[in-house]
Structures are given as C-alpha cells and as structure tokens.
Amino acid sequence: xxxxxxxxxxxxxxxxxxxxxxxxxxxxxxxxxxxxxxxxxxxxxxxxxxxxxxxxxxxxxxxxxxxxxxxxxxxxxxxxxxxxxxxxxxxxxxxxxxxxxxxxxxxxxxxxxx
Amino acid sequence: xxxxxxxxxxxxxxxxxxxxxxxxxxxxxxxxxxxxxxxxxxxxxxxxxxxxxxxxxxxxxxxxxxxxxxxxxxxxxxxxxxxxxxxxxxxxxxxxxxxxxxxxxxxx
Numbered sequence: 001x002x003x004x005x006x007x008x009x010x011x012x013x014x015x016x017x018x019x020x021x022x023x024x025x026x027x028x029x030x031x032x033x034x035x036x037x038x039x040x041x042x043x044x045x046x047x048x049x050x051x052x053x054x055x056x057x058x059x060x061x062x063x064x065x066x067x068x069x070x071x072x073x074x075x076x077x078x079x080x081x082x083x084x085x086x087x088x089x090x091x092x093x094x095x096x097x098x099x100x101x102x103x104x105x106x107x108x109x110x111x112x113x114x
Numbered sequence: 115x116x117x118x119x120x121x122x123x124x125x126x127x128x129x130x131x132x133x134x135x136x137x138x139x140x141x142x143x144x145x146x147x148x149x150x151x152x153x154x155x156x157x158x159x160x161x162x163x164x165x166x167x168x169x170x171x172x173x174x175x176x177x178x179x180x181x182x183x184x185x186x187x188x189x190x191x192x193x194x195x196x197x198x199x200x201x202x203x204x205x206x207x208x209x210x211x212x213x214x215x216x217x218x219x220x221x222x
C-alpha cells in the first residue's frame with residue numbers, strides 16, 4: 001500500500017472556527033489531491049497540487065485553501081468552517097514511477113461542523 | 115452534467131451470483147479506474163486500464179474506448195465483496211472524474 005496518512009482522522013468543530021487537515025505521503029509522488037465525499041455525490045475535487053508550491057482549484061474549492069511547502073505534505077484549510085463543509089475528506093496521490101496515472105487514497109478524515 | 119455515469123446505483127445479489135457493474139463516460143481519458151470502498155473504510159484501487167480487459171482473481175474489468183464504456187464483473191460473488199464500487203476516469207493534467215458509485219450487497 002502507498003504510504004499516505006491523514007490527520008486528524010475525526011474532528012468535530014463549531015461553525016466559524018478554522019480547521020486544517022493534513023495529508024502526508026512517503027511515496028514521493030508528484031500530484032496530491034483533496035476530495036470530499038458526500039452521499040449522492042461522487043468524490044469531488046477541492047484542490048490539487050502538481051508540485052511544491054504549485055496548486056490549482058477543483059470544482060468545489062470555495063471556502064477552502066491549500067498549501068504544499070514540501071513534497072510530502074499537502075494541507076487543506078477551512079478558514080471559517082460552515083455546516084455545509086461537514087463531510088468525509090480524502091487525500092490522494094498520483095504520478096509515481098513513470099508518472100503513473102494510478103491514484104492512491106488516504107484513509108479519510110471525517111469532519112463534523114456543528 | 116456528470117462526466118461519469120454508473121449503473122446500477124444499488125445491487126443486491128445472492129452469494130455465488132455473477133455480477134456486472136457498468137460505467138459510461140463522456141470525456142477523453144488517459145485511463146479508467148475501478149475503486150472499491152468498504153463501509154466506513156478507505157478507497158482501494160482495483161484496476162487501472164486504458165484498453166481491453168484485466169483480471170484479478172474473481173474480478174474482471176473491461177473497457178470499450180470507442181463506446182466510452184467499461185464494465186466490472188465479479189464471478190462467484192461472496193459476502194466479502196459487499197462494498198461500494200466506484201468508476202473513475204483520468205483526464206488530461208492528471209485530473210480525475212468520479213462516478214457516484216454502485217453499492218453492492220452480497221447475501222449469504
């Protein structure tokens with residue numbers, strides 16, 4: 001299994017508070033992604049990174065920001081959490097050997113915003 | 115508009131049955147992926163394919179590029195196959211589009 005960890009795994013917070021989720025990889029993959037997963041929707045891309053300090057928005061980026069200061073870590077920040085951001089968040093990586101298109105997923109973070 | 119459509123959304127089968135899950139897509143792709151997610155669990159990649167057919171144990175994945183269609187087959191289904199199966203396509207720039215998943219329940 002690809003070495004991807006997410007922290008925290010579970011978090012409950014209140015509306016209006018800032019929240020940062022961390023994704024850490026040990027695989028030296030170039031691309032990193034943050035998705036959210038909600039009932040009735042497929043995985044939806046929030047932001048992705050194609051290298052250190054290189055990031056771009058996905059289809060549901062409003063209310064989220066990201067940073068990637070080193071290859072291993074990709075942070076997702078909710079500046080002021082809202083109840084609509086209650087979801088399960090998955091980090092993924094790709095672009096391994098030979099720039100492989102295969103994606104590997106982290107274990108997920110369940111976030112509840114009260 | 116969904117770039118990736120899966121059918122059926124829900125599927126219940128008796129143990130031992132042959133199962134087929136379908137995926138149609140509308141975008142140009144570099145590869146198609148089948149993923150598995152057990153209840154409360156993480157997401158695991160089952161197959162990545164860009165043409166033809168691949169087989170891992172009781173699982174078979176096929177793709178028809180001209181028709182923009184893929185199928186995932188499970189032979190001799192077992193209760194441990196109960197999971198959500200997700201079709202995803204890799205487009206340009208290493209971006210991915212996901213179906214909403216097919217929830218499979220295999221009854222002993």
